[in-house]
Amino acid sequence: MDTVETLGKYEIKRTLGRGAMGVVYEGWDPSIQRHVAIKTVPLTDVDDPETQEQIARFRREAQAAGRLTHENIVPVYDYGETANVAYIVMEYVEGPTLDSLMKNQERFGLPEILRIMKDLLAGLEFSHERGVVHRDIKPANLMLTSNDRAKSRVKIADFGIARIESSSMTQAGTMIGTPTYMSPEQFMAETVDSRTDIYSSGVLLYQLLTGERPYEGGLSAIMHKVLHTEPLWPSQLSVTSPPALDAVVKKAMAKRPNERFATAAAFSEALIAAASASAAVVSPPPEDATIIESRRPVAGPVAQPVSVPVATPPKRSMTPILAGVVVVLLAGAGGAFFLLRPSADVPRPTPSPTVTTPAPIPAPAPAPVAKPEPVPPATVAPVPVVPRNEAVAPAAKPAVSPAMISDMFAQITATQRCAFIGGSVGNNSEAVLTGIAGPGARDDIRQTIASHAVPGTMQWNVANADTVFCPALTLLQSIAPPFGSADPVLALTLADNRTTLHDGDHIRPRLTMPNFVGYLRVDYIAHDGTVQHLYPQVADSSGAVADKVHEFVPGQKVSLGDPSAGQPGWEVAPPFGTDMIIAVASSRPLFTRPRSTNVETAATYLRDLDAAVHAVRDGGGTLVGNALLVDALAK
Known part of the structure; x- marks a missing residue:
């Protein structure tokens, strides 16, 4: 099209721009001696449904704008088609967009x-x-x-x-x-x-x-x-x-x-x-005026799952009785694949009379969700606010409270890709960030803090994760409470608060349901891009292991992976590396049908999980998630 000198009766002068659909040219109408803009779309592959829709929209643009003649609307002069392109001829507007x-x-x-x-x-x-x-x-x-x-x-x-x-x-x-x-x-x-x-x-x-x-x-x-x-x-x-x-x-x-x-x-x-x-009407800002930004996100990740008492786990037998288990897992960092095999050295837990009312036992010492990376705090000096204009009485400089700084961090963390970061701001204006993030997140956040003049200091207690976990982190962030929020959280740890497991160790997640009645999904994402569904599980070839979709009560404590009759549990095995456990609690079941297998690719599963999360949210449901990195090592 770049070599075309005419299009219909119009002369082509130069290319003005290119878009997803076609090219826009500066043209000349020799009949009435005026410059025009000519927008084109190719007519190749006209049998393709997507191409047909693009052409239909193009014709509709000509129809819609062609019926409108107003000084604030770009007028359409003509529409035409050749064997190769369809085109709209409109006013040539000299200024920029x-x-x-x-x-x-x-x-x-x-x-x-x-x-x-x-x-x-x-x-x-x-x-x-x-x-x-x-x-x-x-x-x-x-x-x-x-x-x-x-x-x-x-x-x-x-x-x-x-x-x-x-x-x-x-x-x-x-x-x-x-x-x-x-x-x-x-x-x-x-x-x-x-x-x-x-x-x-x-x-x-x-x-x-x-x-x-x-x-x-x-x-x-x-x-x-x-x-x-x-x-x-x-x-x-x-x-x-x-x-x-x-x-x-x-x-x-x-x-x-x-x-x-x-x-x-x-x-x-x-x-x-x-x-x-307004008292400040029509006065342009001085050249050195500073804009301070503090945007509130929809949701942000749970900064640090709360460590909760672990109840005596329910017995796992051939009849699925994991009902009443509410789990939110934030696990990552153990490159282990799961082998279901019995272990003679692990005693079986005493069965609970009911799953929904487990007998509590003393709480273990709390542990952070992620292994902090030793990084010195990044200090960002506050930037003063410049008065708006000398012609207007300058407003007093607002005090920047910890709550305002928290709002700033809420927006900064919520817009990060490949990151599941939360935290809080103390009375000393120090922001403590916790969670999991992919490569480059720390530098991105620090640059944003500097460019937005966020006051105070930052303590970075965020674990690093490989890019293979980015889709899961982004999904979890979309349903997590904002930075500094007291919204419902899903607590997730491993038994004994461990984050490192060795070959043959059992993978035993411990969770506490958020403060709403809901359902649970828990998955183990390996560093090789596979997913093992921990809960609920699909029945195996013998029909011995299967979980029914169960509704859990607010605050219910859940223990998974403890060996029992008919369920030997999950053990760490090669390949070793850093993996991640994710958990999602929702007020409605995420899937109406069980998955076809207990092991599948992360790309397929996370795509379906994202769609399921949107469906629940669009229907007015409530969701919250968590994640945990797990280091799986050889003996």
């Missing part, structure tokens, strides 16, 4: 923010009145008409996934959009209306005011946050954001559509009124 300015760390004063939002909402109001919902409002789809920002206007582009009221193509059942800016109803694949654009515009306003998006992370992490948590609001993150605008952002980003602004015009009016009422 809003996204390009944000990526260059450009600053936006309040007057400019108001002008951008006023233009956007005016275009949306016009579009909505004509039955067109854009569904993908984001900085990359907002064009500035000039490189002179003081004189430029904003135009909405790319109606490729727009929904037209008379269209039957984009109904409920398809999740579509850009995750960071998607509304809750988009994530739920429900039919959307104009209020989904209101939500996305609220996210954009949040980003303009703070320089950050309200929710970060992967798709599943963002989805959970959008559906279940609230971010810290703009004035809590940026000294330049007037507190009066918080209520406007909150209403625009309400999780329920009927709690948002009913129209784009109502949103615009409320924004202007709030800005006018």
Whole structure:
């Protein structure tokens, strides 16, 4: 396509950009002597369903934008197809996208923010009145008409996934959009209306005011946050954001559509009124203004599982009686594979009359979840807040409390990939981080702390894990309580608080159920990428070992792996190395059917587990998880 000089009647001048679907060119319309932008998609492999959907969206973009003529919408002039490509001819907008300015760390004063939002909402109001919902409002789809920002206007582009009221193509059942800016109803694949654009515009306003998006992370992490948590609001993150605008952002980003602004015009009016009422209206920040960020995550990992008394374990016989066992395992670090073989030197436990009311025994000494890496604390000096503007009475510098620092760490840890990190902040402003993390996490967190000017010091008590465990760590973090939270936890240790096992040692997890009635899954992930299901187990070829899905009571203590009649237990065996035990407690069973085997690949199982976690969470269920590294060594 780069060698094509004409497309239909249009002359091709140069390539403006390339995207996932096709190429955008600067063109020339010789008939009326004007520059145009020509967006193209290839028509190859037209029988492929995915290609057919892309072409359908492309045609729908032409149809949607073609019916809209407004100063804040990029107009479509023409649509055509050749043997090789389909193309849309639209206005050539000389200025940059809003996204390009944000990526260059450009600053936006309040007057400019108001002008951008006023233009956007005016275009949306016009579009909505004509039955067109854009569904993908984001900085990359907002064009500035000039490189002179003081004189430029904003135009909405790319109606490729727009929904037209008379269209039957984009109904409920398809999740579509850009995750960071998607509304809750988009994530739920429900039919959307104009209020989904209101939500996305609220996210954009949040980003303009703070320089950050309200929710970060992967798709599943963002989805959970959008559906279940609230971010810290703009004035809590940026000294330049007037507190009066918080209520406007909150209403625009309400999780329920009927709690948002009913129209784009109502949103615009409320924004202007709030800005006018603010004492800090239209004053751009001084060049040396500092933004302090402190964003609250949806969830963060349990910093350190609580060591709990271990009850006398239930007898394991040919009739499964592991009911009443509630387990959350955080195990990793023993490269052992499991052999089920009897052990004569281990006495059988005394059977309990009932599983749900085991007789307690004295608690063992508590032990940390992970083996801390000896790393000297990283001290981060606090950065002073600069007054907003000389024309406005400077606000008193807010005191940074341990709770505020905890919120900062909550956001930092929640957005880490391949990490399951929690902890707390003491009265001395020292943050103690515990958990498990993959390569590079410590440096990433320290760099983030420095760039965000987080006060205080950091104590790093986080164990290192190989990348093979990254999917499991990321999954567990998505369902864990936030950093510093007192939310329910699932306690996990091994018997005698051991973290190192040798060839022939029994693997005996000890767990305590969180404070809700729920179900349990416990798995051993080996360093070779295989998974052994510890609980529940599928019946073996003789039918002797199987677990029924059982509901556990809050706080119930669970003992697994103790040898008993019909169940010799799990023993460490080659290959040796560092493995991980994971456990998940959920208010509903994660799987409606048992797994087909007790041993499978980690990639397959964690993919299915992630889907099951989303299903429970989307249905309003409660989940919490934990993990433990285990070093499995030769004698």
